[in-house]
Amino acid sequence: MKQMNVESFNLDHTKVVAPFVRLAGRKQGIKGDEILKYDIRFKQPNKEHMEMPGLHSLEHLMAENIRNHTDHVVDMSPMGCQTGFYLAVINHDNYDEILTVLEKTLDDVLQATEVPACNEVQCGWAASHSLEGAKEIAREMLSKKDEWRTVFVEEA
DSSP states (O other): OOOOSSGGGGSOTTSBOSSEEEEEEEEEOTTSOEEEEEEEEOSOTTTOOOOHHHHHHHHHHHHHHGGGTOSOEEEEEEOTTSSEEEEEEESOOOHHHHHHHHHHHHHHHHHOSSOTTOSTTTOTTTTSOOHHHHHHHHHHHHHTGGGTTOOBGGGO
16 A cells, blocks of 8 residues: 555554544654644444534534643544544643543533534534434443554454
8 A cells, every 4th residue: 555645544444443542643843842643433434434413513512622621632623534533632642641531521522411612603514413413422432432442453
């Protein structure tokens, strides 16, 4: 396989076993800051995916709530393939703490009574949301938290 510029394009998606959380990259800034990118995979690639209304609401809920648990978040973004999210953090190289922050954030999703910024002023597609869909995805991910450290089939 030809080496690609995008890290995830070099990942053999047929050999991973979701759900998992893996460190997918690091970038050093010219002043010494370090950005770490985590692949938070909710669904098995090419076998299943998150439906857009639930995924969209999960994005809003996680992006808003994760910042209540750490000051290191740069970005939390959904994958176009609808199987997971990327989490970028700055100057925070502690995998166990990332897992704890993710668990707390998903617990927040389960407690939510509304989707933040779910309106036409703050969202580009406000009609496409599902709080219950987001909760279902979060519930499933949390039920498998013991599997988050296992990325590849041969590790399982």
